[in-house]
Amino acid sequence: MADVRVGISGWVYPAWRGGFYPDGLVHRKELAYAADQLTSIEINGSFYALQRPSSYAKWRDETPDGFVFAVKGGRYITHVRRLVDVETALANFFASGVLALSDKLGPILWQLPPNLQFDAERLTTFVALLPRTTTEAGVLAQRRDDKLSDDRVLTVAAVERPLRHAIEVRHPSFAVPAATALAREHGIALVVADTAGRYPRIEEPTADFVYVRLHGDIELYASGYTDAALDNWAAKIRGWTAAGLDVFAYFDNDAKGYAPFDAMALLHRLGDPGHSTPFSGVVGE
Structure with missing residues (x-):
């Protein structure tokens, strides 16, 4: 059976306290609480800076069995280097602790900047560097540079698993058959991005999975989804x-x-596939 995971991008939002997060819930319990309501979460701190193996291990241990994380690739790779000459940067990213998620490691997300146009040669070179198994990721991680100290490195995968990659494009030049054909050839998912019409929305599957990011259909990052919209996505x-x-x-x-x-409402429409048990953490200290 196909697997369905529904969740949120990140979980540390002070404005959610007293709303989604109950009053009195200690901050260190927020991930556990969110993970018991949903079936997956994107780790997006990894986009802004390299994390630590201890952090990934902590997140792994704070979530229920069967939970899955997606991990957002670093902006140094996508926005600064713009996918060019990034082998060492990729090695650093995978050495920073991603493999500590073990069997909770889901897809890796690569979000491209809005001004990066489709270039078949550039994209082909980039996706050829991406590891397709956790073992390959460990081998790549061993080619890290000295940006990471030895106590911030993990280059051994505890379990051998396939690795999936998704690319979120934001320039209209990607909305062409050549881009989807290239992604399909390499087994890379082009993200189905709902962005209130600002960026391209490509819904053609190009891999053995579909990666959807729902940023808001009326107002980017701000508007909620109506019942009709959620029915449509379901x-x-x-x-x-x-x-x-x-x-x-x-x-x-x-x-x-x-x-x-919205994530919980979509899960409800889908029959809560893979949903974990209700939150059992302690509210308050």
């Missing part, structure tokens, strides 16, 4: 899973706190 997801495709869907409309509630 129908799309059922269509993809009927075709045998796994689906990972993340709500990023966090500005006004809609994301977790």
Whole structure:
């Protein structure tokens, strides 16, 4: 059966306290609370800076069995280097502790900047560098440079698993058959991005899974999804899973706190696939 995961992009949002997060819930319990309401979460701190193996291990241990994290690739790779000459940067990223997630490691997300146009040669060179198994990721991680000290490095995978990659494009030049054909050839998912019409929305599957990011359909990062809109996304997801495709869907409309509630509402429409047990943590100290 196809796997369906629904969650949120990040979980540390002070404005959610007293809303999604109950009053009195200690901050260190927020990940555990969110993970018990949802079935996956994107780690987005990894986009801004290299994390530590101890952090990934902590996040792994704070979430229920069967939970899955997606990990957002570093902006140094996508926005600064713009996918060019990034082998060492990729080695540093995978050496920074991603493998500590073990069997909770889901897809790796690579979000491209809005001004990066489709260039077949550039993209082909980049995706050829991406490890396709955790073992390959460990081998690549061993080619890190001295940017990471030895106590901040993990280059051994505890379990041998396939690695999936998704690319979120934001320049209209990617909305062409050549881009989808290239992604399909390499088994890379082009993200289905709902961005209130600002960026391209490519819904053609190009891998054995579909990666959806829901940033808001009316106001980017801010608007909530109506019942009708959620019904529509649930129908799309059922269509993809009927075709045998796994689906990972993340709500990023966090500005006004809609994301977790929309994610739970979508899970409810899908019959709560893979949902964990109710939160059993302690509220308050």
